[in-house]
Amino acid sequence: MNTTAKEPVWIPVSAVSEFPEDGGVCAKVYGEQIAIFHFSSRNEWFACENKCPHTGDMVLARGMIGDSQGEPKVACPMHKKSFSLRTGACISGEEYSIKTYPVHIEDGTVYIGIESPGTQG
Amino acid sequence: MKRKLVILGNGMVGHRFAEKIAEYGGAEKFEVTILGEEPRRAYDRVHLSDYFTNRSADSLYLSPSDWYRANGIRLLLSEPAISIDTVSRKVITSAGTELPFDELVLATGSSAFVPNFEGVDKQGVFVYRTIEDLEKIMTYAKQVSKVAVLGGGLLGLEAAKAVLDMGKESHVVEFASRLMPRQLDEAASSVLKSKIESLGVRIHLNKETKQALGDSSFQGLEFVDGSVLEVEMLIISAGIRPRDELAKNSGIEVGQRGGVLVDDELRTNVYGVYAIGEVALHKGMIYGLVAPGYEMAETLAYNLCSPGQKTKSYAGSDLSTKLKLIGVDVASFGDALGQTEHLPIAYTNPRTGVYKKLVISPDGKKLKGGILVGDADAYSTLLTLYLNNVELPAEPESLIVGTPSKEGSAFGSLPDEAKICSCNNVSKGDLLGAIRSGSCSDLKGLKECTKAGTGCGGCIPQMNSILKEELRAQGKVVTEHVCEHFKYSRQELFQIAKVKGIRSFEEMIRTHGMGNGCEVCKPAVASIIASIYNEPIQKHREIQDTNDKYLANIQRGGTYSVIPRIPGGEITPDKLIVIGQIAKKYDLYCKITGGQRIDLLGARMEQLPDIWKDLVEEGFESGHAYGKAMRTVKSCVGSTWCRYGVQDSTAFAIRIEERYRGIRAPHKLKSAVSGCIRECAEARGKDFGIIATEKGWNLYVGGNGGVNPKHAILLAADLDEETCVKYIDRFMMFYIRTADKLVRTSAWLEQLEGGIEYLKDVIINDRLGINKALEEEMDNLVGTYICEWKDVVEDPEKQKKYKHFVNSEDPDPTVCFIEERGQKRPVDWPKKELVSN
Numbered sequence: 038m039n040t041t042a043k044e045p046v047w048i049p050v051s052a053v054s055e056f057p058e059d060g061g062v063c064a065k066v067y068g069e070q071i072a073i074f075h076f077s078s079r080n081e082w083f084a085c086e087n088k089c090p091h092t093g094d095m096v097l098a099r100g101m102i103g104d105s106q107g108e109p110k111v112a113c114p115m116h117k118k119s120f121s122l123r124t125g126a127c128i129s130g131e132e133y134s135i136k137t138y139p140v141h142i143e144d145g146t147v148y149i150g151i152e153s154p155g156t157q158g
Numbered sequence: 159m160k161r162k163l164v165i166l167g168n169g170m171v172g173h174r175f176a177e178k179i180a181e182y183g184g185a186e187k188f189e190v191t192i193l194g195e196e197p198r199r200a201y202d203r204v205h206l207s208d209y210f211t212n213r214s215a216d217s218l219y220l221s222p223s224d225w226y227r228a229n230g231i232r233l234l235l236s237e238p239a240i241s242i243d244t245v246s247r248k249v250i251t252s253a254g255t256e257l258p259f260d261e262l263v264l265a266t267g268s269s270a271f272v273p274n275f276e277g278v279d280k281q282g283v284f285v286y287r288t289i290e291d292l293e294k295i296m297t298y299a300k301q302v303s304k305v306a307v308l309g310g311g312l313l314g315l316e317a318a319k320a321v322l323d324m325g326k327e328s329h330v331v332e333f334a335s336r337l338m339p340r341q342l343d344e345a346a347s348s349v350l351k352s353k354i355e356s357l358g359v360r361i362h363l364n365k366e367t368k369q370a371l372g373d374s375s376f377q378g379l380e381f382v383d384g385s386v387l388e389v390e391m392l393i394i395s396a397g398i399r400p401r402d403e404l405a406k407n408s409g410i411e412v413g414q415r416g417g418v419l420v421d422d423e424l425r426t427n428v429y430g431v432y433a434i435g436e437v438a439l440h441k442g443m444i445y446g447l448v449a450p451g452y453e454m455a456e457t458l459a460y461n462l463c464s465p466g467q468k469t470k471s472y473a474g475s476d477l478s479t480k481l482k483l484i485g486v487d488v489a490s491f492g493d494a495l496g497q498t499e500h501l502p503i504a505y506t507n508p509r510t511g512v513y514k515k516l517v518i519s520p521d522g523k524k525l526k527g528g529i530l531v532g533d534a535d536a537y538s539t540l541l542t543l544y545l546n547n548v549e550l551p552a553e554p555e556s557l558i559v560g561t562p563s564k565e566g567s568a569f570g571s572l573p574d575e576a577k578i579c580s581c582n583n584v585s586k587g588d589l590l591g592a593i594r595s596g597s598c599s600d601l602k603g604l605k606e607c608t609k610a611g612t613g614c615g616g617c618i619p620q621m622n623s624i625l626k627e628e629l630r631a632q633g634k635v636v637t638e639h640v641c642e643h644f645k646y647s648r649q650e651l652f653q654i655a656k657v658k659g660i661r662s663f664e665e666m667i668r669t670h671g672m673g674n675g676c677e678v679c680k681p682a683v684a685s686i687i688a689s690i691y692n693e694p695i696q697k698h699r700e701i702q703d704t705n706d707k708y709l710a711n712i713q714r715g716g717t718y719s720v721i722p723r724i725p726g727g728e729i730t731p732d733k734l735i736v737i738g739q740i741a742k743k744y745d746l747y748c749k750i751t752g753g754q755r756i757d758l759l760g761a762r763m764e765q766l767p768d769i770w771k772d773l774v775e776e777g778f779e780s781g782h783a784y785g786k787a788m789r790t791v792k793s794c795v796g797s798t799w800c801r802y803g804v805q806d807s808t809a810f811a812i813r814i815e816e817r818y819r820g821i822r823a824p825h826k827l828k829s830a831v832s833g834c835i836r837e838c839a840e841a842r843g844k845d846f847g848i849i850a851t852e853k854g855w856n857l858y859v860g861g862n863g864g865v866n867p868k869h870a871i872l873l874a875a876d877l878d879e880e881t882c883v884k885y886i887d888r889f890m891m892f893y894i895r896t897a898d899k900l901v902r903t904s905a906w907l908e909q910l911e912g913g914i915e916y917l918k919d920v921i922i923n924d925r926l927g928i929n930k931a932l933e934e935e936m937d938n939l940v941g942t943y944i945c946e947w948k949d950v951v952e953d954p955e956k957q958k959k960y961k962h963f964v965n966s967e968d969p970d971p972t973v974c975f976i977e978e979r980g981q982k983r984p985v986d987w988p989k990k991e992l993v994s995n
Contacts, residue, residue: 051965059674060700062964070972073964078664078674092987094716095962095970099704103676106642112677114704114712119677 045139045150053145061111063087063098066149071138072098073147074122076109082140083122084149089113090133097135160189161260163462164249166239166404168194170203171435171451172265173220178459180229187463190231191257193249195238196288199223204448209292210320218289224927242408244428261430261462264405264418265455268398268436268446273308277370278394282377286317286395295393299324302390306330306379308367309396310337312481317393318359328359329389331379333396335364341479341490345506346529349513353486353532356511362387398446400437413439422471424458432458441474449581450475456583476545476580480530480537486511487534492527492544493517500526503555507532514558516540523549530558538620546576578624579610579617586624593628597911601625640899641678644671648824648899652686661687663701681706682899685786688822689894690935692942694949695785695822696956705784708960709946710766713759715973715984718766720746720758721783722773723819726793726811726831727754736776744769747981753790753828755781760982762969767957770947779945782820786900788827788890791815792840796833796850805850807833810879814848817883818890820946821939824897824906827890828862842870845903846886851875855882859889859917860907868904871914874922884933888921891932 050064056075064071070087083102087095092115100111102122109122119128125135139150163179165172176192184190194200201218209218226233239249239257248258270285272278282302284295299305305321307314310332321328332339336347337354351361364383371378371386378388400417411419411427417439424432424440435451436444445451457472478491496502496517504515512532518525525544530537536558543550543557551557574587592598592607601618604625605611611618639645644667646654651666660666663683667675675683680701688695695706705711710718722737737756741748744765746758761769770780782789791814794800796807811831818827830841831848841847847858853876861870874885897906910916919925950956962970975982 055964057700057959063962065963065966065968070963070970076674092714093972094714095972096712096716099707099712099716101677101680101700101704101707102674103643103680104674105676107673109674110676115716117677 045152047141047148047150050147050149053142053147056147059102061098061100061102063095064149066151069151070095070098071149072100072111073140073149074098074102074111076102076122079104079109081109082142082147083109083111084138084140085111085120085122085125086136088135089115089118090127090135091116091118091131161187162258163188163190163261163263164257164259165190165192165263165265166249167265167267167401167435167437168192168196168200168233168235169265169267169435170200170220170448171267171455172263173200174452175263175265175434175455175459176226176229176231177221178456179463180231182459182463184459184463185230188261192226192231192233193237193239193251193257194233194235196290197236198289199226199233199235201289203287206286206289206292207316207320209289210296210323215289227927228925239404242404242410242431244408244410244431247430259430262432263458264410264426264431264433264437265435265451266401266404266437268400268444270394271397271399272394273367273396275367275369277372277376280370280372281375282372282390283370283392283394286313286393295391296324298391299326303327304329304389305391305393306387306389308379308392308394310334310361310363311340311395311397312338312479314395315354317395318354321393322357322359327389329362329387330354330359331362331365331367331387333364333366337361337363338488338490341477341494342488342529342531343495343515345504346490346513346515346531349506349508349511349531350486350488352508353511357485398436398444400439400444402437405433405437413442417444422473423461423469424454424472434458440472443474445475445477447475447477447479450477452581453583478541478544478580480534487530487532487537489530489534489537490528491537491541492525494527494529496527498526503558505555505558516554516558518550518554522554525550525554528558538617541580541617542576542578542620545580546573578620579608581617582609582612584608584610589621589624590628593625594632599629640682641676643667643673643675643679646670648682648686649896651683652689652895655683655686656690661691661693663687663698675701677703678899681786685822685824685899689939692821692939694944694946696946696950699959703786706786708763708766709770709780709784709950710761711784713984714987715975716763716970717759717973717984718761718763719783720761720766720769720773721751721755721781722778723781723815724755725815725819726791726808728793728808728812733776733778736778737773740769740772740776743772745982747983751783751790754792755783755790757783760975760984762973763962764960764969766960767951771951774945774948774951780820780947782946785820786823786825788815788818788821788823788829790828791818792828792830792844794831794833794838796831800833800838802836803833803850804852805833805855807831807839807848807850810848810855811839813879814883814886817940818886820943821890821894823890823894825900825902827903843867844870846870846889848882854878857882857885860904860914862902862904870904871907873914873918885921887936888929888932889917891936892917892920892928895932 048066058077061072061074064073071084072087073084087097089096096114099114102111105128110119110128112119120135125137141148200220237251237253240252241250248256250256270287304327306329307318308331310330318328318330336344337350366382368380368382370376376392380386402412402416402418405418406412418433418437420433420438420440424434426433434454453475454472457470461469480489500517506513515529517527528540576586578586588608598604598607611621666683681703684698684701713719741758747760749757751757791811793808793811797803827845829846830839830844832839832841833850841849842858842861845862847870849856855877856875857873858870859873861868974985
């Protein structure tokens with residue numbers, strides 16, 4: 038995977054109205070499953086991979102969002118491990134982490150920033 | 159025949175005495191009546207000035223409104239005694255009631271001392287004593303801008319602060335040459351005075367009032383020295399006068415300058431008549447503080463409840479105080495004014511407004527008293543050294559200069575009998591005992607358990623360090639807060655939601671929490687709201703725990719299981735066939751659950767609405783297997799089939815399950831009904847279980863098969879069906895209202911102070927007087943039941959939430975099954991190696 042820092046490519050996903058307030062949904066972006074959260078009580082958006090790094094199940098979008106000492110996070114629905122939505126680090130003190138993505142809103146559409154689409158692997 | 163104990167006065171001391179009587183088991187010996195002159199029950203007069211800001215008597219009350227009844231104490235309000243007949247031994251009240259007594263306790267307290275100067279009766283002059291006084295003050299203050307407080311003692315300075323807070327010009331007038339003349343010396347007073355003046359309160363010392371100015375309404379004070387203070391309102395807080403007139407008129411001996419004379423056992427000269435608190439004159443002292451009154455109450459209650467034991471003596475009280483006056487720390491303890499032989503060590507810093515004084519014994523070894531103004535951090539250390547007569551370090555000044563250790567290593571070595579809370583006479587050992595018993599794991603709990611820290615509050619830092627130290631020693635730090643977002647327990651949040659009518663998480667966190675919430679508090683609030691209002695939980699979808707959110711249990715692979723309700727485990731062949739057909743149609747794995755239902759596993763998220771549409775059409779409803787809710791009621795075949803059965807357990811189980819289906823609770827709830835003592839339904843392994851007897855039904859509670867399996871305990875025996883249902887209503891609602899989050903009934907019952915006997919008292923005898931409310935709440939939940947799945951399958955909008963992708967109709971391509979024993983199951987999770995990209 039190309040890791041050189043560069044401006045991501047913005048992929049439109051869906052209309053803002055499709056996203057529940059203070060909740061998440063899963064989107065399919067170039068074959069990847071990405072969990073996108075409309076954190077409306079913070080007026081922020083976050084995105085991360087949908088896969089629970091612990092069990093491999095595609096469920097993070099169904100997790101509950103919240104904060105821990107001000108850090109925005111999502112709790113995995115399988116065993117309630119929490120992950121920072123900013124950095125992807127596991128707040129519950131486990132070693133694994135998740136990948137996060139930038140989110141951009143324009144004209145009522147939600148965009149996800151992906152590096153070099155289609156060239157991964 | 160119980161002895162008749164009459165308490166005159168329902169102030170802080172009278173109430174404390176009643177509490178102690180209850181605590182010492184006096185309810186078995188005495189029929190207690192307590193008379194209050196005020197229209198309300200006992201409240202915290204020490205924090206009266208809080209009323210200026212919060213206007214809430216509720217926060218000042220010393221006990222819940224049902225406390226008296228729950229403890230078998232008769233409370234008569236707005237009904238003072240007007241005479242005591244010491245010969246025929248009865249009290250006559252203002253309402254003409256005659257109350258015969260065997261024991262009589264005078265706890266009539268004191269009234270404000272009103273100096274006798276001319277014009278003191280003018281309109282605009284008030285005393286500062288009761289909530290009613292405060293209400294009058296607040297009303298009158300609306301029309302004035304300048305207010306004086308007569309009296310520079312503790313209460314007077316508090317009142318001056320309240321005046322300042324009301325936005326008025328505030329003056330303090332003191333007869334003596336210094337503020338708080340009983341506690342502070344000249345130097346301390348002068349530091350305090352400049353501090354208080356810098357905040358805007360004007361202080362007038364050495365002022366003897368000659369007369370009040372003004373025609374009908376008060377316009378100011380003229381002093382003996384000829385000076386005049388022009389103010390429009392006067393609040394008198396110049397000391398107290400014991401309310402001894404009733405005693406005096408009844409031939410009970412009083413002191414020359416007032417106060418009912420008592421000996422070391424708080425006895426008056428009349429047999430069986432006692433006096434405690436501010437009305438009592440003990441060894442020439444009338445104490446104007448609550449702590450000595452509490453000590454007297456404790457001593458007397460102990461003596462009355464423990465006949466035959468060695469009686470306790472009241473030896474007089476320590477007059478230590480620590481207060482925050484207008485934001486300035488002030489503390490004084492022991493022989494603060496140095497009235498006995500001593501060496502003083504003092505430190506003054508006019509720049510920072512700090513004054514500290516130690517009064518030590520001539521040999522420098524013992525601390526006899528002290529004063530702290532501006533910085534009272536050292537108070538709890540010093541008070542402990544003083545009260546326990548601990549030998550001082552070689553350089554005692556180190557205790558007040560430099561930075562004294564707050565959590566003091568000095569305490570670690572304190573003996574268990576060291577007194578920590580002098581207001582309530584609580585020792586270090588008492589605190590440790592309460593912590594070790596497991597009944598309190600935070601400061602709030604410790605205060606409730608031991609009463610320590612509920613008087614002046616000066617010992618709170620020490621309580622905190624003892625608590626922390628002990629919890630650390632036990633290897634735990636426990637709080638009852640739901641999580642970092644709410645400084646409340648679940649029980650408190652429940653009450654808040656109910657009282658304030660809060661119906662959403664957003665409202666709850668905005669008004670009573672902080673931050674954005676989390677996976678702990680969101681479902682807890684969701685459960686509370688559901689338990690109170692019983693709305694479809696999908697209305698608050700994003701705060702539901704993962705299973706509630708999709709109305710199904712998430713399983714390995716991220717698929718879901720489906721459990722339709724099968725009340726009592728009874729099912730017709732047709733319905734059984736339908737379940738089989740639906741399972742086949744959607745390729746679901748089937749299993750009979752431990753609760754006599756059928757689990758259909760392996761449903762993909764997007765299949766759930768279709769599966770349930772089919773089930774609902776065939777007459778099934780949600781089994782709530784996904785919720786912290788009432789789930790299943792197991793049964794045996796009972797008297798309809800079984801050759802041993804004595805009652806129809808199946809019919810009763812169905813009735814129970816249908817009554818309580820889906821009710822949200824702090825944790826999942828299960829039940830069972832057995833038709834005879836052979837217990838084939840294993841009812842005693844359930845949160846509540848019912849076993850048939852020849853005469854009716856036995857109701858057991860608090861069992862379950864969770865992590866710590868417990869057999870349920872008998873709550874009531876041989877009930878008819880209606881009574882049994884009524885008791886279950888009460889039990890369930892009481893649990894729902896009071897249990898902490900995720901605590902099952904067995905743990906809840908274990909933690910309930912008083913255990914099963916207390917629970918019986920609440921459920922059967924209505925000890926708390928809440929059963930009617932509990933039954934009504936349950937009726938409301940039962941009456942508003944809806945099938946959550948029916949609600950979803952009738953609403954296309956809600957079904958949309960079950961798509962795996964927001965931008966594609968595809969299912970989750972990663973979900974895979976393998977075959978085992980003729981059915982499908984999810985593939986295993988990867989072992990050891992973490993899943994990586």
